[in-house]
Amino acid sequence: MQILSRQFIYPKRASGPLFRRRGIVAAFLLGLLAVSPFLRFKGEQLVLLNVLERKFVFFGLIFTPQDFYLAAFAMLLFILFVVLFTLRFGRLWCGWACPQTIFMEMVFRRIEYWIEGDAAAQKKLDSQSWNRVKFSKKAAKHVLFFAVSFLIANIFLAYVIGSDQLLKILSEPMHVHISGFAAVVLFTSVFYFVFSYLRETVCTVICPYGRLQNVLLDKDSLVVAYNSARGEPRAKHQKSLPDMPAGDCVDCSLCVQVCPTGIDIRKGTQLECINCTACIDVCNTVMLKTKKAPDLIGFYNARFLETGKAKPQLLKQYGYATVVVAGLILFGSMLYQRQPVDATILRASGTLYQVRPDGSVSNLYTATLINKTNRKIPIRLLVAAGYRIQYIQKKELLIDKEATTNFSFFLIRDKKWASTSYKTDVSFSIHTNGRLVGTASTKFFSPIE
Numbered sequence: 001m002q003i004l005s006r007q008f009i010y011p012k013r014a015s016g017p018l019f020r021r022r023g024i025v026a027a028f029l030l031g032l033l034a035v036s037p038f039l040r041f042k043g044e045q046l047v048l049l050n051v052l053e054r055k056f057v058f059f060g061l062i063f064t065p066q067d068f069y070l071a072a073f074a075m076l077l078f079i080l081f082v083v084l085f086t087l088r089f090g091r092l093w094c095g096w097a098c099p100q101t102i103f104m105e106m107v108f109r110r111i112e113y114w115i116e117g118d119a120a121a122q123k124k125l126d127s128q129s130w131n132r133v134k135f136s137k138k139a140a141k142h143v144l145f146f147a148v149s150f151l152i153a154n155i156f157l158a159y160v161i162g163s164d165q166l167l168k169i170l171s172e173p174m175h176v177h178i179s180g181f182a183a184v185v186l187f188t189s190v191f192y193f194v195f196s197y198l199r200e201t202v203c204t205v206i207c208p209y210g211r212l213q214n215v216l217l218d219k220d221s222l223v224v225a226y227n228s229a230r231g232e233p234r235a236k237h238q239k240s241l242p243d244m245p246a247g248d249c250v251d252c253s254l255c256v257q258v259c260p261t262g263i264d265i266r267k268g269t270q271l272e273c274i275n276c277t278a279c280i281d282v283c284n285t286v287m288l289k290t291k292k293a294p295d296l297i298g299f300y301n302a303r304f305l306e307t308g309k310a311k312p313q314l315l316k317q318y319g320y321a322t323v324v325v326a327g328l329i330l331f332g333s334m335l336y337q338r339q340p341v342d343a344t345i346l347r348a349s350g351t352l353y354q355v356r357p358d359g360s361v362s363n364l365y366t367a368t369l370i371n372k373t374n375r376k377i378p379i380r381l382l383v384a385a386g387y388r389i390q391y392i393q394k395k396e397l398l399i400d401k402e403a404t405t406n407f408s409f410f411l412i413r414d415k416k417w418a419s420t421s422y423k424t425d426v427s428f429s430i431h432t433n434g435r436l437v438g439t440a441s442t443k444f445f446s447p448i449e
Contacts, residue, residue, distance in 0.1 A: 009200060009262040010119040012254070016281025025096055026106040033099070037158035043374045049159050055402065061335070062372050062402065066342045070334060077327045084320040086216040090223035094209065095276035100202050105260060105276065107148060108195045115141045119257065145196050146188070153187035200261045204272040213271050219302040220314060224275045226266045226297050227305060248292045255279035255297060265297055341379070341399070341430050341438035342370040348408065353445045359415035361446040362390070366408050369430065369438070371399040377432045384427050386417035411444060419446050
């Protein structure tokens with residue numbers, strides 16, 4: 001029950017050049033997040049992560065379960081990139097690009113400031129007894145919180161089930177889409193609970209990335225840090241004693257007051273720090289007023305703070321960067337060679353080769369073709385020289401979009417193409433409208449001559 005009795009943090013409203021840059025980045029990412037499910041490219045949703053139907057779309061490329069090896073490789077590359085990014089820039093992702101931070105600090109926190117006021121006003125409001133003013137402010141805040149959570153839930157579902165399906169759920173009667181409405185309500189409630197109650201504990205307790213910092217960071221990683229060699233010993237600023245032997249830190253504690261996770265950056269690097277840079281902005285404001293150099297709190301690495309010299313040893317970072325770049329090149333090559341039609345051709349189980357009256361040899365095969373495109377396509381199956389295909393059922397080979405077709409055929413090798421091997425490799429090519437869209441290979445069994 002400890003989480004139920006925890007004390008909420010009331011950070012002061014942040015401002016400054018870094019905060020404005022964060023706002024620009026947040027606005028861009030929020031816009032991208034909101035419009036991506038509703039944009040179309042090559043007839044498909046720009047980004048789709050439909051786990052239920054096992055369909056994933058990224059910028060016109062459709063991925064199916066048969067492309068699992070690509071997903072596994074992409075996940076490995078992503079993990080390597082996270083390690084490299086953290087080694088170089090610390091937890092900058094958390095403060096500038098993480099959806100949890102962007103929604104919390106740039107959306108929900110701003111609603112809170114707009115309705116309840118800055119940190120002092122919020123504390124005062126929460127400490128006073130319930131009255132009409134407190135009830136109206138709290139009700140307005142939570143109604144807006146729930147409305148924004150509903151919007152986020154719908155955007156999230158648009159990525160998971162598709163924007164077309166989501167619009168059907170919202171526009172058609174509720175009884176037609178009971179499960180869909182239940183999903184909307186569930187995700188709305190989850191997001192509302194996260195942003196109205198859990199808040200910063202998602203970053204400090206729940207998210208595993210923050211706890212990995214101590215493992216991933218090294219002495220050359222850039223993190224938001226306090227330059228204790230310059231700031232200590234702390235002393236209150238006194239204009240009458242400008243030559244007082246003290247550090248640059250005036251012990252105003254504003255860096256603590258603006259921190260969204262409630263830490264004191266002057267105590268060193270901590271896993272709760274999300275590198276939001278709010279402490280840098282407010283400290284630079286104080287340094288300007290006291291006519292001291294900026295960046296008492298800034299982006300530093302541990303090596304500089306210990307020695308005062310910025311001589312990074314980046315061999316490890318260059319090593320990871322080389323691996324990531326090589327992996328990206330390989331992944332791009334795999335995507336380029338990826339075939340729109342996935343084909344599997346196997347000999348019919350339990351059958352042997354047949355020698356025909358004209359001396360030719362035939363094997364019976366079953367073929368499975370998977371269309372990974374979003375359009376219906378005609379298929380023509382071609383085989384290497386010396387072989388010909390005889391379909392068991394005469395029919396035009398058409399595959400619906402994102403569909404699978406199965407058929408059987410005899411593969412016949414003419415007598416003049418006799419083989420000295422019991423097993424022979426045979427290659428097939430799959431064409432649509434004269435364009436190669438897939439390949440396959442199998443074994444052909446025949447008597448040794």
